[in-house]
Amino acid sequence: MKKINLFYWIVTGLFSAFMVMSSISNVTSSPEAVQFLSDHLGYPKYIIPFLGVAKILGAVALLIPNLRRIKEWAYAGFFFDLFGATYSVLAVEGFKPQTLFMGVFIGFLFLSYFLWHKKLASI
Numbered sequence: 001m002k003k004i005n006l007f008y009w010i011v012t013g014l015f016s017a018f019m020v021m022s023s024i025s026n027v028t029s030s031p032e033a034v035q036f037l038s039d040h041l042g043y044p045k046y047i048i049p050f051l052g053v054a055k056i057l058g059a060v061a062l063l064i065p066n067l068r069r070i071k072e073w074a075y076a077g078f079f080f081d082l083f084g085a086t087y088s089v090l091a092v093e094g095f096k097p098q099t100l101f102m103g104v105f106i107g108f109l110f111l112s113y114f115l116w117h118k119k120l121a122s123i
Contacts, residue, residue: 001122008115015108016059019078023059026052041088055081062112068120075113082106 025033026048037043058074061067086102093099 004115004118004122008112008119011108011115012062012112015105015112016062018105018108019055019059023052023055027056028052041092043088051081071116075109075116078109082109 026037029045029048033048034045037048038045054077058077061070061074064070082102082105086099086106089099089102
């Protein structure tokens, strides 16, 4: 139980930190984020800050205990965000070895979700 709990918080903390760090450029509509998401991938500019705020809220939800339903929604939102981002890059650029790096973050998402359910089952 203690090992699962510790491992869950380490994985979830790292994943949440990544999501918050990746959202800062979206929230501030940095020129790099706008160029990549809007000009390169074709997303409308108004969606960029929205995605950033949603990622921050999701990361916070994962870190607050006892929010089962909201955590499920946060995990679902991150699933769609990460798979949507991967698909968008693959559709526009085609396969490149660097795209496989997204699998690391998707792996952290799945591992966090799995460990959360293991933690809940042991309560």
